[in-house]
Amino acid sequence: MKDYKEEEFLSLSGIQHFAFCRRQWALIHIEQQWNENLRTVEGNLIHENAHDKFFSQKRGDLIVSRGVSIHSRELGTTGECDVVEFYKSEEGIQLQGREETYRVVPVEYKRGQPKTNDIDIMQLTAQAMCLEEMLCCHIDKGYLFYWDIRHRIEVNFEDDYREKVKQLFEEMHQMYDRRYTPKVKRTKSCNACSLKDLCLPVLCKNKSAKDYIEGLIGEES
Ligand code: SF4
Numbered sequence: 001m002k003d004y005k006e007e008e009f010l011s012l013s014g015i016q017h018f019a020f021c022r023r024q025w026a027l028i029h030i031e032q033q034w035n036e037n038l039r040t041v042e043g044n045l046i047h048e049n050a051h052d053k054f055f056s057q058k059r060g061d062l063i064v065s066r067g068v069s070i071h072s073r074e075l076g077t078t079g080e081c082d083v084v085e086f087y088k089s090e091e092g093i094q095l096q097g098r099e100e101t102y103r104v105v106p107v108e109y110k111r112g113q114p115k116t117n118d119i120d121i122m123q124l125t126a127q128a129m130c131l132e133e134m135l136c137c138h139i140d141k142g143y144l145f146y147w148d149i150r151h152r153i154e155v156n157f158e159d160d161y162r163e164k165v166k167q168l169f170e171e172m173h174q175m176y177d178r179r180y181t182p183k184v185k186r187t188k189s190c191n192a193c194s195l196k197d198l199c200l201p202v203l204c205k206n207k208s209a210k211d212y213i214e215g216l217i218g219e220e221s
Contacts, residue, residue: 004076012079026181061088070130
């Protein structure tokens with residue numbers, strides 16, 4: 001089992017960028033480029049609403065916590081859960097300051113419609129794996145809430161998903177350690193990519209975004 005140090009932790013939300021496109025992840029998380037288009041602005045607003053910090057509410061047998069900080073030493077990641085729901089259950093875990101035991105259920109809020117790929121599922125599974133490590137529990141399922149359909153979809157954290165999350169993080173750590181940004185490989189994903197103008201999939205086949213920006217600055221000076 002891996003045991004990453006805190007200074008080696010990568011952003012958990014990066015798993016969705018990495019699963020979408022390795023180059024997009026590297027531009028954001030290695031080269032620190034970010035191009036805020038409508039999609040990312042919308043996404044941020046949704047998350048601001050969900051991340052009502054330090055908010056915890058009890059409704060009968062349910063406790064709802066928002067903006068919960070999470071991490072995993074095994075995956076080498078840190079991030080936040082939009083919402084974690086705790087359902088009173090005899091098979092659950094004890095929470096600090098409470099006598100009852102609770103089942104743990106992460107919920108992630110997403111703009112748009114459910115996706116045809118498993119990017120969101122990877123992010124939610126990674127969140128569940130963090131919570132399991134932190135709370136010493138097993139989590140069977142969580143939910144993805146999509147704003148366009150105003151509905152939550154159940155996700156069962158199967159072994160295949162967990163294995164894929166581990167592989168993705170291993171690959172992310174290897175790429176980050178090498179500070180490696182893959183070259184452009186144009187796919188259908190490029191049309192919906194928040195970095196497409198910066199990445200320049202057609203014009204900038206061999207340049208990194210950093211090189212491109214430095215080139216522009218050089219031309220102006
Ligand atoms: S434009 Fe295409 S190749 Fe470039 S980062 Fe986006 S998805 Fe990846």
